[in-house]
Amino acid sequence: MAxxxxxxxxxxxxxxDVLSHADxxxxxxxxxxxxxxxxxxxxxxxxxxxxxxPGIEVSGGSAGNTMAxxxxxxxxxxxxxxxxxxxxxxxxxxxxxxxxxxxxxxxAEEGPPTARCLILVxxxxxxxxxxxxxxxxxxxxxDIDAELIAASRVTYxxxxxxxxxxxxxxxxxxxxxxHEAGREVALSLSDSFCVERHREEFLAxxxxxxDILFANEHEVMALYRTADFAEALSAxxxxxxxxxLTRGAKGSVVAAGGVVHELAAEPLARLVDTTGAGDLFxxxxxxxxxxxxxxxxxxxxxxxxxAEVISHFGARPEADLAELVRGSGLD
Amino acid sequence: MAxxxxxxxxxxxxxxDVLSHADxxxxxxxxxxxxxxxxxxxxxxxxxxxxxxPGIEVSGGSAGNTMAxxxxxxxxxxxxxxxxxxxxxxxxxxxxxxxxxxxxxxxAEEGPPTARCLILVxxxxxxxxxxxxxxxxxxxxxDIDAELIAASRVTYxxxxxxxxxxxxxxxxxxxxxxHEAGREVALSLSDSFCVERHREEFLAxxxxxxDILFANEHEVMALYRTADFAEALSAxxxxxxxxxLTRGAKGSVVAAGGVVHELAAEPLARLVDTTGAGDLFxxxxxxxxxxxxxxxxxxxxxxxxxAEVISHFGARPEADLAELVRGSGLD
Numbered sequence: 001m002a003x004x005x006x007x008x009x010x011x012x013x014x015x016x017d018v019l020s021h022a023d024x025x026x027x028x029x030x031x032x033x034x035x036x037x038x039x040x041x042x043x044x045x046x047x048x049x050x051x052x053x054p055g056i057e058v059s060g061g062s063a064g065n066t067m068a069x070x071x072x073x074x075x076x077x078x079x080x081x082x083x084x085x086x087x088x089x090x091x092x093x094x095x096x097x098x099x100x101x102x103x104x105x106x107x108a109e110e111g112p113p114t115a116r117c118l119i120l121v122x123x124x125x126x127x128x129x130x131x132x133x134x135x136x137x138x139x140x141x142x143d144i145d146a147e148l149i150a151a152s153r154v155t156y157x158x159x160x161x162x163x164x165x166x167x168x169x170x171x172x173x174x175x176x177x178x179h180e181a182g183r184e185v186a187l188s189l190s191d192s193f194c195v196e197r198h199r200e201e202f203l204a205x206x207x208x209x210x211d212i213l214f215a216n217e218h219e220v221m222a223l224y225r226t227a228d229f230a231e232a233l234s235a236x237x238x239x240x241x242x243x244x245l246t247r248g249a250k251g252s253v254v255a256a257g258g259v260v261h262e263l264a265a266e267p268l269a270r271l272v273d274t275t276g277a278g279d280l281f282x283x284x285x286x287x288x289x290x291x292x293x294x295x296x297x298x299x300x301x302x303x304x305x306x307a308e309v310i311s312h313f314g315a316r317p318e319a320d321l322a323e324l325v326r327g328s329g330l331d
Numbered sequence: 332m333a334x335x336x337x338x339x340x341x342x343x344x345x346x347x348d349v350l351s352h353a354d355x356x357x358x359x360x361x362x363x364x365x366x367x368x369x370x371x372x373x374x375x376x377x378x379x380x381x382x383x384x385p386g387i388e389v390s391g392g393s394a395g396n397t398m399a400x401x402x403x404x405x406x407x408x409x410x411x412x413x414x415x416x417x418x419x420x421x422x423x424x425x426x427x428x429x430x431x432x433x434x435x436x437x438x439a440e441e442g443p444p445t446a447r448c449l450i451l452v453x454x455x456x457x458x459x460x461x462x463x464x465x466x467x468x469x470x471x472x473x474d475i476d477a478e479l480i481a482a483s484r485v486t487y488x489x490x491x492x493x494x495x496x497x498x499x500x501x502x503x504x505x506x507x508x509x510h511e512a513g514r515e516v517a518l519s520l521s522d523s524f525c526v527e528r529h530r531e532e533f534l535a536x537x538x539x540x541x542d543i544l545f546a547n548e549h550e551v552m553a554l555y556r557t558a559d560f561a562e563a564l565s566a567x568x569x570x571x572x573x574x575x576l577t578r579g580a581k582g583s584v585v586a587a588g589g590v591v592h593e594l595a596a597e598p599l600a601r602l603v604d605t606t607g608a609g610d611l612f613x614x615x616x617x618x619x620x621x622x623x624x625x626x627x628x629x630x631x632x633x634x635x636x637x638a639e640v641i642s643h644f645g646a647r648p649e650a651d652l653a654e655l656v657r658g659s660g661l662d
Contacts, residue, residue, distance in 0.1 A: 021649070050657040054399065054647060057388035068385065071398045095385040096352075273659070307369075316385060318352070 002150040002181060006102065007075040007290035009152035011144075011174055012063025013136040013167075014081030014105075015115040016088045018055040019127075019275065021314055022120035026052075027128055032120060036192045037129040039163060040118075045132035048118050057088075058314040059095035060117060062158040062190055065276045071100035071282025072321040075176050075235040075290060078102035078148055080174075084135040087112035097314070104145070108138045119275055123180055124312065127275040133164050140166040141173040148179035149174055153290050154212070156282070159190035159219075162198040166189050175209040184241075186212035188282055189219035196222055212242040212289070214282045219244055233260070235309040242289075244299070246281050246306075254285075254299045265306045266307035277314025284321075333481040333512060336620035337433065338406040340483035342475075342505055343394025344467040344491050345412030345436075345636060346446040347419045349386040350458075350606065350644055352449035355361035356453035357383075358459055361500075363451060368460040368522045371449075379449050381514065384639070390426035390450060393489040393521055396607045396646045397428055400614025400636050402431035403652040406621060409479055410434035411505075415466040439469045450606055455523075458606040464495050471497040472504040480505055481512035484621045485543070488552075492523035493529040495589040506540040515645070516541035520550035521611055541655075543573040543620070545613045549572075551576050564591070573620075575630070576610050583615075585630045594630040597638035607646025611636040615652075631633070632656055 010019045027034050030048060040048065058069075061081060070077035079096055083089030085107040092114060096103045115134035121127050131263035139161075149155055155178040161167040163253075175185045189195050195202060201224060207211060213220075213236055217229050220243075224235040229247075233255060242256040250266040284305035288298030308319050358365050361379060371379065380386075390399075392412060401408035415421030416438040423445060427434045448464035452458050468491075480486055486509040491496040506516045507606060509584055518541045520526050526533060533554060544551075544567055548560050551574075551595060555566040559580075567574035573587040582595040616637035619629030640648050 049425065052429065053427045054390065055422070059385065059423065091386070091388065094380065098383065098385045103582060294527070313643070314387060 002147070005076065006074040006078045006151055006153070006273065008067065008070050008154045008156050008286050009078040009148055010063035010156045011080045012061050012158040012159060013115060013133060013164065014064060014083045014092050015061040015117045015131065015136070016092055017058050017060035017117045017275070017315060019052045019058060019121060019273070020055045021121045022053060024122055027120060027122065032128050032130060033127050033193065036193045037131055037160065038193070039081040039130050040130045045116065045118065045130070048130055052118060052120065053215050056313060057091070057133060058316060059092045060315045062160055062279050062331070064096060065157060065181065065279035066156060066283045067101045067315045068096065068099040068189065069280045069321065070132065070287055073283065073287040073301070073305065073325065074322040075287045078107050078152060079143065080143055082108060082143065083114045084111065084133050084137040086110045088116065089135070089246055092193050099263060100173050108135045111138055112136060121273045121275065121313070125271045125274050136167070137164040139164060139170055141169045141309050144170050144174045144177065147175050149177040150183070152183060154184050154186050154286055156186045156286060158188050159194050159202065162194065162201065166239040174264065178242070184211040185209055185268060186214065186286065188278065189215040189223060192222040194219040197225060199326050206239050210240050212244065213240045214244045214278070216246045216248070216278060244285055246278060251300050252281070253296045256295055261296045261299065263296060266303040268307055268311065270311045272311055273313045274310050276309040277306045278307040279315060280317065297330055300328070304328055333478070335484055336407065336481070336482040337484070339398065339408045339411040339485045339487050339617050340411065340479055341398040341399040341487045342411045342502065343392050343489040344464060344495065345414045345423050345445060346392040346448045346462065346467070346487045347423055348389050348448045348450050348606070348646060349380070349453060350392035350604070351386045351390060351452045352616070353384060353453060355453055358451060358453065361442060361463060363459050364524065365459050366457050368462055368491065369524070371461045376447065376449065376461070379461055383449060383451065387644065388422070388648060390423045391518065393491055393610050394487060395427060396610035397487060397614045398432045398658065399427065399430040399613045400645045400652065401618055403648040404614065404618040404632070404636065405653040406618045409483060411436050411474055413439060413466050413470040413474065414445045415439045415442065417444050419447065420466070435521045435631060439466045442466060443480055447500045452604045452606065452644070456602045456605050459605060466581040467498070467653065468495040470501055472500045475501050475505045476507065478568065480508040481514070481559055485513060485515050485517050485617055487517045487617060489519050490533065490637050493525065493532065496544050496602065498504050513540040516540055517617065518561055519609065520554060520601045523549040523553040526550050530554060533565060537570050541571050544571045545575045545609070547577045547579070547609060568594050573593050577609060583612070584628045585631050587626055591598065592630065594627060594634065597634040599620035599638055599642065601642045603642055604644045605641050608637045610646060611640040613646065628661055629660060631659070635659055
């Protein structure tokens with residue numbers, strides 16, 4: 001078996017976020033699905049950018065945020081994702097590497113520009129995302145570094161990868177390589193609209209390739225077509241080794257080996273912007289998991305990391321997460 | 332006299348900020364002057380960016396921040412500054428226009444890229460700035476829109492404009508046009524290193540062209556070469572109609588017509604990043620001034636706007652400043 005060099009390798013859409021405040025009226029006028037992630041083309045991205053308020057640019061992408069979280073917790077993370085060789089691509093690569101994440105995917109030299117996500121944050125701190133996938137459509141199986149996957153305890157895949165057409169081949173290749181190397185594979189369902197778009201493929205995938213499933217309650221109920229959370233939980237338990245289901249302010253549920261742990265959310269000092277909450281919960285959980293902590297402790301670290309990221313604008317951690325965990329009384 | 336269409340027109344270096352956390356050791360290792368603004372060339376900008384941590388990109392520039400503040404307070408603002416026609420230039424223009432500021436300066440079609448400022452924020456919330464001026468060196472007198480200046484109650488100039496060589500001609504042209512139209516001219520001294528670089532020219536300028544002088548205590552003492560704040564205050568009073576001197580947590584002093592008002596700082600909920608404190612103080616003061624409020628009220632609005640901007644990362648207001656002023660009991 002290859003030497004473990006990374007705790008987690010994340011694979012995802014490499015995106016720079018443009019965050020702005022907006023009121024609910026703006027979402028209605030511009031036909032934006034509140035709380036969701038909508039795919040948009042270049043023309044719509046340009047038109048929406050012209051109409052939205054002043055922005056801040058921060059590197060994002062669901063799995064990218066998770067890997068930045070792993071690094072901020074003191075873990076060893078790597079990332080695979082496709083940018084274009086342009087200014088935003090350089091910003092994305094800089095931010096991930098500067099966070100301490102290994103990132104060597106070759107940037108595209110031609111084709112669409114680096115992906116961006118126009119995020120409107122409403123006064124209730126909810127975020128509504130509009131993603132122009134740009135260079136992400138260039139990610140394919142040739143970008144999966146077999147040696148890297150074999151050297152990672154967990155390979156973590158974001159469900160959003162199912163949107164760009166060739167990425168799903170990369171996705172399946174990475175999952176297969178990980179299992180051949182005796183490693184584990186985790187998947188985040190990402191978004192309930194994304195689940196609706198790809199339900200049959202996700203169901204097949206969860207049954208065949210996924211050891212650890214991350215989802216919020218809406219996503220897992222969408223996957224199993226039920227309005228009953230308990231029913232969705234049972235289905236997920238039957239389907240994969242570990243199910244990690246988040247429920248916002250209601251906390252989370254971690255189920256494995258027939259045991260269900262119900263965990264409280266962390267107390268919040270401030271709620272500013274929910275962008276990245278799920279991504280950072282996954283980071284905290286996976287950090288604990290790859291440190292062989294008990295599952296309730298993994299969930300608690302996830303909750304601590306999620307609470308930090310929603311206390312400020314942007315989906316990457318600003319505080320020293322390792323320090324927050326040390327101060328939490330977990331050790 | 333031309334119709335007043337704008338309360339304030341700001342002229343400055345059009346810059347996108349790249350903000351990152353750093354510890355004091357990083358400043359020492361990289362020879363960065365703590366709390367100051369240092370000019371750097373393209374090679375140094377690239378090298379420093381490679382070494383610094385993950386960043387967030389936010390439109391900045393001292394006078395640009397001030398104009399965004401004027402707009403957030405409900406005032407009518409315009410801006411003159413030079414970007415390149417590139418991605419960061421488009422971001423800068425978008426953010427200013429989306430904030431409600433009139434901005435029509437023609438972007439440069441060739442030459443250096445849009446300016447950027449690498450800002451390291453230390454744990455004490457102090458910011459240390461490293462500016463690559465880029466396209467700002469292209470600003471010249473041909474960019475001064477005489478009709479716009481004549482239609483603005485106050486023309487506001489940042490002292491940083493003295494760094495790019497041709498901008499000072501633009502600066503003097505704008506001040507002359509404003510006075511010919513019966514308007515007022517305000518200057519911010521910007522930075523004590525900047526004052527050291529241009530002291531003699533600033534002294535001549537303040538004596539001949541400036542009605543309202545903004546400075547912090549370090550800058551005004553640097554200008555008049557004294558270690559005694561009271562002496563600097565006297566000199567500034569003799570030199571210009573209104574002197575607005577900020578002293579950080581000690582509050583501010585507003586002197587005009589032989590009367591000196593000492594004003595307290597606003598109580599702070601959180602101190603995160605002092606970037607933009609002086610810019611937003613000037614915005615609040617000028618907003619009150621152009622609404623014909625008494626000078627102590629102008630200073631109070633300045634303090635409210637400054638307190639908001641230092642409570643979060645970045646130099647542009649995030650909260651509704653007009654609402655904060657309404658809630659302050661000033662009316």
